[in-house]
Amino acid sequence: MQALPLATIAFVLYVAAAIWQGMTLFRRVPPRQGMVRLLGALALLLQIPVIVGLLYQSPSLLPGFTTSVTLLMAVAVNVLLISSLFKPVLHASIVLFPLAGISLIVATGLPAQAGPDGLTPGILVHAITSALAFAVVAIAAVQAVLVGLQNQALKHHHIRGIVQSLPPLTTMERVLFELVWAGLALLTVSIASGLIFLDNFFAQHLAHKTILSLAAWAIFTTLLVGRYRFGWRGMRAVRWTLGGCFLLVLAYFGSKFVLEIVLHR
Structure with a gap:
């Protein structure tokens, strides 16, 4: 499966989870933290192979701007999902999930840039x-x-x-x-x-x-x-x-x- 379809599905999952969590915040729907985590985790699992492909396409060992952003957002999502099991921080998904999805779409649509060598x-x-x-x-x-x-x-x-x-x-x-x-x-x-x-x-x-x-x-x-x-x-x-x-x-x-x-x- 190509990168853009995977990125698109991940984007949809991220946005769906963020919308539900946002509606929860405004008391429009009942809390479903397990569902929000599941959607976020599924989106993250789809994001990982896309990031690996972007890193593989990179002309150097270290990624360029767009790949760096989506990589850091994936790390942020992972930290958030784990932290939310112990601390009340899942509301941060309202912002982080859409940003992760957007960064992934942008990264797959732009050519890989060279970063510095010497890892x-x-x-x-x-x-x-x-x-x-x-x-x-x-x-x-x-x-x-x-x-x-x-x-x-x-x-x-x-x-x-x-x-x-x-x-x-x-x-x-x-x-x-x-x-x-x-x-x-x-x-x-x-x-x-x-x-x-x-x-x-x-x-x-x-x-x-x-x-x-x-x-x-x-x-x-x-x-x-x-x-x-x-x-x-x-x-x-x-x-x-x-x-x-x-x-x-x-x-x-x-x-x-x-x-x-x-x-x-």
């Missing part, structure tokens, strides 16, 4: 921890948005709709900070492995990624220090989380997008 075990550790850090931070970003919506609803005494569908605000905030902790730990390993195993972590083609990753690391660290020293919570926690996530997205995809999609290099 070694050390660089592989850096790549894996970077992917996991992105996955956890992406889930934390969606969690932060939900916490923000919940805060605003409670502030204006709107206790119906989304607020009734979500766990208590204290639980949502606790999970948010647990995600930030996990993301920071993985980002720390990613940065450390880059410093150790990459020849020049501050070379011209890596400088922006290094600087932005360090800035994101500083934001998440400041947020956690503020949380446990000064009791930061609520919208302040939401803003800092989203700010760190934004910098990390720029670090991972900024130059790849400009070079490969805009400048076609």
Whole structure:
């Protein structure tokens, strides 16, 4: 079976799961977490062979922009599905599932771009921890948005709709900070492995990624220090989380997008 039909079926499954979970959030349908996980898992299983094919077609050992995006989204979906078995984070599928489906469709429709060569075990550790850090931070970003919506609803005494569908605000905030902790730990390993195993972590083609990753690391660290020293919570926690996530997205995809999609290099 060709890549595009598989990608299309995966896209439909992702969107169907996200729509059901979204309707659950707005109390239009009863919760069906098992069904949402099943649809997401089936979509992920279809996504994997497509990604393998894209990696096989890549002119170099490391993937280009579109393949990198769909690969990272697959990792994020996998982390979300596993985490949702233990933590109330499945609502993040409303955003992550459609993004995973869209990235897969786009990746199958664009030619593979060459990434840098030289994949070694050390660089592989850096790549894996970077992917996991992105996955956890992406889930934390969606969690932060939900916490923000919940805060605003409670502030204006709107206790119906989304607020009734979500766990208590204290639980949502606790999970948010647990995600930030996990993301920071993985980002720390990613940065450390880059410093150790990459020849020049501050070379011209890596400088922006290094600087932005360090800035994101500083934001998440400041947020956690503020949380446990000064009791930061609520919208302040939401803003800092989203700010760190934004910098990390720029670090991972900024130059790849400009070079490969805009400048076609």
